[in-house]
Amino acid sequence: xxxxxxxxxxxxxxxxxxxxxxxxxxxxxxxxxxxxxxxxxxxxxxxxxxxxxxxxxxxxxxxxxxxxxxxxxxxxxxxxxxxxxxxxxxxxxxxxxxxxxxxxxxxxxxxxxxxxxxxxxxxxxxxxxxxxxxxxxxxxxxxxxxxxxxxxxxxxxxxxxxxxxxxxxxxxxxxxxxxxxxxxxxxxxxxxxxxxxxxxxxxxxxxxxxxxxxxxxxxxxxxxxxxxxxxxxxxxxxxxxxxxxxxxxxxxxxxxxxxxxxxxxxxxxxxxxxxxxxxxxxxxxxxxxxxxxxxxxxxxxxxxxxxxxxxxxxxxxxxxxxxxxxxxxxxxxxxxxxxxx
Amino acid sequence: xxxxxxxxxxxxxxxxxxxxxxxxxxxxxxxxxxxxxxxxxxxxxxxxxxxxxxxxxxxxxxxxxxxxxxxxxxxxxxxxxxxxxxxxxxxxxxxxxxxxxxxxxxxxxxxxxxxxxxxxxxxxxxxxxxxxxxxxxxxxxxxxxxxxxxxxxxxxxxxxxxxxxxxxxxxxxxxxxxxxxxxxxxxxxxxxxxxxxxxxxxxxxxxxxxxxxxxxxxxxxxxxxxxxxxxxxxxxxxxxxxxxxxxxxxxxxxxxxxxxxxxxxxxxxxxxxxxxxxxxxxxxxxxxxxxxxxxxxxxxxxxxxxxxxxxxxxxxxxxxxxxxxxxxxxxxxxxxxxxxxxxxxxxxxxxxxxxxxxxxxxxxxxxxxxxxxxxxxxxxxxxxxxxxxxxxxxxxxxxxxxxxxxxxxxxxxxxxxxxxxxxxxxxxxxxxxxxxxxxxxxxxxxxxxxxxxxxxxxxxxxxxxxxxxxxxxxxxxxxxxxxxxxxxxxxxxxxxxxxxxxx
Numbered sequence: 110x111x112x113x114x115x116x117x118x119x120x121x122x123x124x125x126x127x128x129x130x131x132x133x134x135x136x137x138x139x140x141x142x143x144x145x146x147x148x149x150x151x152x153x154x155x156x157x158x159x160x161x162x163x164x165x166x167x168x169x170x171x172x173x174x175x176x177x178x179x180x181x182x183x184x185x186x187x188x189x190x191x192x193x194x195x196x197x198x199x200x201x202x203x204x205x206x207x208x209x210x211x212x213x214x215x216x217x218x219x220x221x222x223x224x225x226x227x228x229x230x231x232x233x234x235x236x237x238x239x240x241x242x243x244x245x246x247x248x249x250x251x252x253x254x255x256x257x258x259x260x261x262x263x264x265x266x267x268x269x270x271x272x273x274x275x276x277x278x279x280x281x282x283x284x285x286x287x288x289x290x291x292x293x294x295x296x297x298x299x300x301x302x303x304x305x306x307x308x309x310x311x312x313x314x315x316x317x318x319x320x321x322x323x324x325x326x327x328x329x330x331x332x333x334x335x336x337x338x339x340x341x342x343x344x345x346x347x348x349x350x351x352x353x354x355x356x357x358x359x360x361x362x363x364x365x366x367x368x369x370x371x372x373x374x375x376x377x378x379x380x381x382x383x384x385x386x387x388x389x390x391x392x393x394x395x396x397x398x399x400x401x402x403x404x405x406x407x408x409x410x411x412x413x414x415x416x417x418x419x420x421x422x423x424x425x426x427x428x429x430x431x432x433x434x435x436x437x438x439x440x441x442x443x444x445x446x447x448x449x450x
Numbered sequence: 451x452x453x454x455x456x457x458x459x460x461x462x463x464x465x466x467x468x469x470x471x472x473x474x475x476x477x478x479x480x481x482x483x484x485x486x487x488x489x490x491x492x493x494x495x496x497x498x499x500x501x502x503x504x505x506x507x508x509x510x511x512x513x514x515x516x517x518x519x520x521x522x523x524x525x526x527x528x529x530x531x532x533x534x535x536x537x538x539x540x541x542x543x544x545x546x547x548x549x550x551x552x553x554x555x556x557x558x559x560x561x562x563x564x565x566x567x568x569x570x571x572x573x574x575x576x577x578x579x580x581x582x583x584x585x586x587x588x589x590x591x592x593x594x595x596x597x598x599x600x601x602x603x604x605x606x607x608x609x610x611x612x613x614x615x616x617x618x619x620x621x622x623x624x625x626x627x628x629x630x631x632x633x634x635x636x637x638x639x640x641x642x643x644x645x646x647x648x649x650x651x652x653x654x655x656x657x658x659x660x661x662x663x664x665x666x667x668x669x670x671x672x673x674x675x676x677x678x679x680x681x682x683x684x685x686x687x688x689x690x691x692x693x694x695x696x697x698x699x700x701x702x703x704x705x706x707x708x709x710x711x712x713x714x715x716x717x718x719x720x721x722x723x724x725x726x727x728x729x730x731x732x733x734x735x736x737x738x739x740x741x742x743x744x745x746x747x748x749x750x751x752x753x754x755x756x757x758x759x760x761x762x763x764x765x766x767x768x769x770x771x772x773x774x775x776x777x778x779x780x781x782x783x784x785x786x787x788x789x790x791x792x793x794x795x796x797x798x799x800x801x802x803x804x805x806x807x808x809x810x811x812x813x814x815x816x817x818x819x820x821x822x823x824x825x826x827x828x829x830x831x832x833x834x835x836x837x838x839x840x841x842x843x844x845x846x847x848x849x850x851x852x853x854x855x856x857x858x859x860x861x862x863x864x865x866x867x868x869x870x871x872x873x874x875x876x877x878x879x880x881x882x883x884x885x886x887x888x889x890x891x892x893x894x895x896x897x898x899x900x901x902x903x904x905x906x907x908x909x910x911x912x913x914x915x916x917x918x919x920x921x922x923x924x925x926x927x928x929x930x931x932x933x934x935x936x937x938x939x940x941x942x943x944x945x946x947x948x949x950x951x952x953x
Contacts, residue, residue: 314815335780
């Protein structure tokens, strides 16, 4: 077979095995030509920074999925991290300051605090799953509610504002002019974590053990893999990722509220599934997660923001089981098609 | 009217990278049992799937009663009178026998004259008739899960012969049956023969084939080798045709010399009172210790106890005089013990992972650079080394292990353990479900390991294998060790005598 022949075949094969990516391109083209500002640097930058945060959460969830588990507490954990960040980073002279006793903390100190809390929550998930042998679905459904409860308690269910300006500026910072070509800082953060996870999954024992557990947990155990430790580490890493995402989310929004992060876990699971992570375990790549998150975000952000469809979209996010999310996502494509004017 | 009820001619089928069928053929006479033989990967199942419409043929023709037909899906095959009992049964244990048999084609009736509902009375009536046909007198309303595996299989056959069945494919029907159950199955097969059904019988078991079949078709590497009347055949002839070379020895010559005692187990007892108890034995350096016993003798359980996947209450393990404390597999591995498990799919391979991932998982600590980074070159070298040493047939290390044949999967798993350079190897049914040619290769590997001075404990349910390969045979019965026999003096009789020594 020579190369010229195989290019057409390769292309066809690619289209066949990646219908999602192809649909993404088609949608981008349709939306681009029907909506005025879709093909603009500004929109592109928005899309990138939106995707970046989601990507971090999806990376966290991906480990759980590859080991045949799941993490339904992802969104709420990110929400809690965002709220805690909000509380700790409020300006000292802000009139609505929630915890008056807390001094104005450096944003990176705040990051460390929320990461520590995220790691603890992840470890809690991991412990319940491995030592108490509660299925991940049930465990994380429980912690989802617990974390939301915690979030309501610490915030008094009030929206939080008045952040340090330097924090907001840093998170929303970019290379280049916001009206022209620019790359948001968040993109680099995402790239950094993407690289780290690629390395973790492909070049380190931990990653190999993770795939082994997903492939066959009994065989992994017999082969001397410490499955308990590996799973705990996976859920803890996930918790850390949600915390970082929450911290970024707070800065990006410039405020925080208890509803933050709602439904993000299902979006992340859907994005992973779209990107080829198998819920039956053992399969999934970082590049797949990236493609999945980007596709999902690109289609979501191309929705007309105030349409009724958006609420359908969010509702559908929260009620359908993860297996059907991919299908729902496709269905919504067609609904969306009817809505654009 | 043709002489054959079904004929397949010049069937070709390719999968990416492999030619699975290369001008294969099959001719079935009505009222006969036609054995289809070949090593794993010879194309038997692919040919059957082409006949049954699961795969589409690239080339070739199918004739039924001399008329050319096309079969594009299983439903069409069913309509034409072809049915298949799969090797792995797929029943729904929580539903009744009747519902399982009529799954997907329930008899319907009209309630109140217009609402279509399932006609349960008719369904169970029909089921009773079908069950009678396979000599089973169960209540059709019984839950399928309450039956034994062989009874489920009978139900599956009853389902297959429902309707106008003219060709019945039985894919390794006896692989999980006891001797008595096999006899029952053969009675059913004889009955079906009288009803003029042509039966395709796929099996690896020579004695069964020679007993039950009328004709034998042998395939090798996707090609048709020939068809013979089974009354003219001998086991040796079939094996020669299947393997494509003369098999002079079933077992390799062993050159290992058992040395001093290195591995000692004393008074090993399970926490489960009905499992292994008070087991004491030892293994010498460079010795192959065979472990014989009937199903339920707790041989696997004892080994799992030693390896740390099962708990024990009392007992000690010594290696070279040093006591080993083993509470989980990792401890055993750290002490140089390896265990090839019995259930290759359940606790051996990680199907969706590559050959390289599978072979390296137990020894990843060896390929670490700078304390954290895996050296993929070293892993590739490991794959390559094993591939050459054990003749593993895989396109590359990136190939998924589930796409290899059973024998090659087993070699990968042996490679996984050898990578740790263990001193004691526990092999639980190392050749189960592996074809003749690959079996010999695995025996060679085992013999070679013993020669290198490794202590080998081999559980097997095949008497011939135990007698042919072991220096010493330990016999277990009902959780106890009932005796040891020297390899040279062992025969079926003295092993069986010990294996049936119930208290």
